[in-house]
Amino acid sequence: MHGFPEFWWAWREQIPALAAAGYRVAAVDLRGFGASDKPPSGYDAPTACDDLAAVIRSLGASRAAVVGHGLGAWFTWSMPALRSEVTGAIATFSMPHPLVFQRAAWRHPLQWRANTYIRAMQTPFAPERQLSPRRHAVARRLRDWSGPDRSWITDEVLTRYEQSMQVPFVATAATEYYRWLYRTRVTLPGWRYLASVRAPIEVPTLLVHGADDPAVLPALAAESHGHVRGPVQVVTVPGAGHFVPEEAPAATTELLLGWLSAYHPA
Template identity: 30%
Template sequence: MESRLIETNGVRLHARVAGQGPVVLLVHGFPGTSYSWRHQLPVLAAAGWQAVAVDTRGYGGSERPHDGYTTEVIEQDLLGVLDALGADRAVVVGQDFGAKYAWNLARHHPERVRAVAGTVPFADLPQEKAPSALWAELAEHHFLHLHYFQEPGVAERDLGGDRADEFLARLLWALSADGGYFSVFGHASAGTSYLDALPSAPALPWPWLSEAEFAVFAEAFGAGGPGREFAGGFGSYRAADADWAFEAGWLGTPITQPALLLIGEHDPVRRFTQTDPALFADLTERVIPGAGHHVQQEQPDAVNAALVEFLAGL
């Protein structure tokens, strides 16, 4: 596995690259980095693909600018990665925010995406109100992380510095199959930080994450420095209204390439988001038993088998 720095769209991105052949671009979410795909890189390489896991802007070994976290900008980042690799087209696979970017890249730039896979459902955003307005209304009733992240400086103060590792551990655990994420909604918004709302995490190791693996994540986030550990995630949440306006121009546009939805059986996202089948011409859905939100880490063998099968059928 090779570590590579790629200049694209005015930012320097770090990527992990394994294998030779047609490109499979792996895009992580929050909280994650390119290391989130550590179980997939060697398997895809052995199957005859060049597997490329990128740290998107604001994460890991990539630069952390103060702006540029919209879908529109990150799409250009990813296209620049493909250009740097000499890949006219690629299969794009995304998790969490990475799935959002993968789905949209497939329908916004179909000439560059051979096939697409994501770990969260995909549907057009409602157009009645901007996301931040909808989230503010929901936050009147209970804590909502989507609303909590909107005010710049608040999450940086509450979750950065010497609190960063604890927040990272709690969020990773809460979103896993055994984490009980929905307890956060039992807290009021006023005076509550995300760290306060999240349940405590058990001591490492967990069934799917060792102490050494957690240390890799903690070091990657900590590289941003106090208050900048989670710049990529915070930036993406705060780009929601801009993304909503940008994606309005694509309402109803289908994804015509072969598509695969890989979602964990116990992923909290399954409770409040559904895929719109009308937006897909060729969609296969797989529910991965025993997995939560970090599906490719919690159940890597099942995810690897599904991905290799999907790729072999192209």
């Protein structure tokens, strides 16, 4: 599962390598992003997990290793608690455990400052307008969240992500996810969700974070270790920012292949 402001194409470097190693790979567009359906509701973690479980079963599999980046990693963390029957292992990129992120979002000054964009998304209408091409919000987000080497942000990357955000209702869907994420601490469904993800994670877990991630503090990855009871591996990628799979594609592929070969042999 991809993050914001991306779609399935974010995993373009890993898909052929994992398939060549013998794995069946499915990179999805989150509900509302890219070519997926864009219903008026359902932009929350429980629904995202239900969507992914349905995709896994529709492909004829009973269990899968779930991999997510950014916003998609938030839902990946949620899968063992909400859809444990289809979750064999999880790998998360650039996102700590939801409880760790929620705590840091309110109590850690640096993460509070980094979350300015999330608070800005709570207003009506304005966030969607900010994602229009003339505002260059997508390009700014890619650059601001990247590590020091921004050579990966080519004209093709900018064009694809800006065009995908211009598909009707994509900007609204993306904003709705962040509105839900921010309000989990103050709504009854949010409290129920946070209570459900308190259960220790028993499946094999891989945590990957860019050492120079300005959007999500790298230190939060280590704090997430305490929410995992099963086998866990924490990796920091030097020089990478928030978009690890695209900033360090070779390292990402190597990490995934090594991790999968140990827990899910092809």
